[in-house]
Amino acid sequence: MSGNISYFDEVRRKLVHLSSLWMPAVMLLFAKYRWYLALFFGLLLIGNILVEHAYASGKNPALNRLYDRFFGGMLRFEVKKGMWIISGGPYVFASACLSLQLFVPWVAASGMCTMLLGDTAAALVGRRFGRHKTVNGKSFEGVFAFVIAGFIGISAVKYIVGVPHLPWWQILLAATAGAVVELFEKQLKLDDNFSIPIAVGAVLTLL
Numbered sequence: 001m002s003g004n005i006s007y008f009d010e011v012r013r014k015l016v017h018l019s020s021l022w023m024p025a026v027m028l029l030f031a032k033y034r035w036y037l038a039l040f041f042g043l044l045l046i047g048n049i050l051v052e053h054a055y056a057s058g059k060n061p062a063l064n065r066l067y068d069r070f071f072g073g074m075l076r077f078e079v080k081k082g083m084w085i086i087s088g089g090p091y092v093f094a095s096a097c098l099s100l101q102l103f104v105p106w107v108a109a110s111g112m113c114t115m116l117l118g119d120t121a122a123a124l125v126g127r128r129f130g131r132h133k134t135v136n137g138k139s140f141e142g143v144f145a146f147v148i149a150g151f152i153g154i155s156a157v158k159y160i161v162g163v164p165h166l167p168w169w170q171i172l173l174a175a176t177a178g179a180v181v182e183l184f185e186k187q188l189k190l191d192d193n194f195s196i197p198i199a200v201g202a203v204l205t206l207l
Helices: 007-029 031-057 061-071 088-102 105-129 140-161 168-183 192-206
Strands: none
Touching: 007 031, 007 088, 007 105, 007 140, 031 088, 031 105, 088 105, 088 192, 105 140, 105 168, 105 192, 140 168, 140 192, 168 192
C-alpha cells in the first residue's frame, strides 16, 4: 500500500475523521467537568495506543481482522508484522486531552472543530480541485478550504456557547493559524491532528 491512497479511501478516512466531532460536542456539553474530560481523553489515548500496538504485533488474529475490516485500505502505509506506526487517532486524543488542560472548554472545542473540519476540507478539496501548488505538495485551494471550514467550525462554537466579543477577523485569524500549521506539518515535525488544535486554541486565548 502506498502513501497515495485512492480518493475513495481518502473520503473514507475523512468520514472517520469527522466522526470525531463528538469530542468537541462533549467538551461543550460537559464543560464544567473539564478535568474529568481531560482524564477521559487521556484514557482513550492510552487505549488507542495499546490497540494499535497489538495490531502491529499480529498476535491477536481476531483483533487484526476487526481492525482491517473497519480501517483496511485507509492506512497510508501498510503495517507489517512487528512494525508499529502510530495512526492519527492517538494524536487526536492527545490534542483533546492537552487542549482541555491549556484552554477553557469552548476554546478547546473550537480547536478540535477547526482540525476536524479544516483537515477534511483541505484533503478532499485539495486532491480533487488543487491546481495551484504551494509548499510540501499542497495546494492553495486546499489551504483556502481549510480556512473556510475552520472559520465555520469556530463560528458554530461561538454561537452555540454565546461567546461575546469575538469578532469575525479574530475567528479568521485563528482558522488561518490552523491552516498554516497544517501546511508546514513536515517542517514542524508534529502531527497536524495534534498541532492544529493547540495552535488555534493559543491564538484564540491570546486574542
